[in-house]
Amino acid sequence: GAVVSQHPSWVICKSGTSVKIECRSLDFQATTMFWYRQFPKQSLMLMATSNEGSKATYEQGVEKDKFLINHASLTLSTLTVTSAHPEDSSFYICSVGQPNEKLFFGSGTQLSVL
Amino acid sequence: QKEVEQDPGPLSVPEGAIVSLNCTYSNSAFQYFMWYRQYSRKGPELLMYTYSSGNKEDGRFTAQVDKSSKYISLFIRDSQPSDSATYLCAMQRGGSEKLVFGKGTKLTVNP
Numbered sequence: 602g603a604v605v606s607q608h609p610s611w612v613i614c615k616s617g618t619s620v621k622i623e624c625r626s627l628d629f630q631a632t633t634m635f636w637y638r639q640f641p642k643q644s645l646m647l648m649a650t651s652n653e654g655s656k657a658t659y660e661q662g663v664e665k666d667k668f669l670i671n672h673a674s675l676t677l678s679t680l681t682v683t684s685a686h687p688e689d690s691s692f693y694i695c696s697v698g699q700p701n702e703k704l705f706f707g708s709g710t711q712l713s714v715l
Numbered sequence: 716q717k718e719v720e721q722d723p724g725p726l727s728v729p730e731g732a733i734v735s736l737n738c739t740y741s742n743s744a745f746q747y748f749m750w751y752r753q754y755s756r757k758g759p760e761l762l763m764y765t766y767s768s769g770n771k772e773d774g775r776f777t778a779q780v781d782k783s784s785k786y787i788s789l790f791i792r793d794s795q796p797s798d799s800a801t802y803l804c805a806m807q808r809g810g811s812e813k814l815v816f817g818k819g820t821k822l823t824v825n826p
Contacts (some may be wrong), residue, residue, distance in 0.1 A: 607758070640817070642723065643818060644719075644816040645816045647813055647814070649787075694749065695752075703761055704761070706758035707758050708758045709758045711756055
């Protein structure tokens with residue numbers, strides 16, 4: 602399966618600061634990557650679909666100005682949480698895969714906003 | 716009614732037991748069914764991937780899909796302590812990459 606590297610695995614920041622999370626597809630050219638968020642004891646919720654060379658597609662209820670996604674190359678997508686607040690504290694996970702085929706996930710980033 | 720329902724458990728079994736994990740769903744458009752294993756604070760790892768109805772076996776794991784009942788199962792034979800994790804079911808409509816996940820069932824296999 603595809604190897605997906607996500608960095609950092611854990612970040613603590615102060616309220617009001619911005620945090621950038623990177624997702625790299627190491628052995629697969631990903632025109633599409635997906636960003637999920639997982640709260641404790643909750644299911645993974647799709648936040649947005651990252652498209653290489655074009656704007657991301659956000660799910661209903663996800664603020665695109667708060668969660669900035671950049672997919673500048675076939676191997677890298679970044680998620681920036683702008684002006685983070687404690688309610689943004691969550692586990693963020695990216696995934697890559699072909700349409701209608703298997704998706705493979707990164708190791709996740711635990712964000713804690715103080 | 717949620718699209719995918721999964722009992723969050725927790726489920727605790729002795730080593731060597733057969734484990735049965737289940738999900739139900741409401742949307743008959745789902746065509747692809749997956750089971751993921753997630754260790755604490757890690758990304759999900761794909762265990763089983765099936766299309767439409769039927770059974771699929773891979774080592775100690777067996778996935779079953781019953782589309783008529785909108786019900787999927789994952790069986791783990793000869794369970795091991797290393798199987799202790801949260802198991803997530805996920806489903807996908809044909810022609811779309813969006814996965815819909817269950818909440819996950821936390822499994823503990825006791826030595």
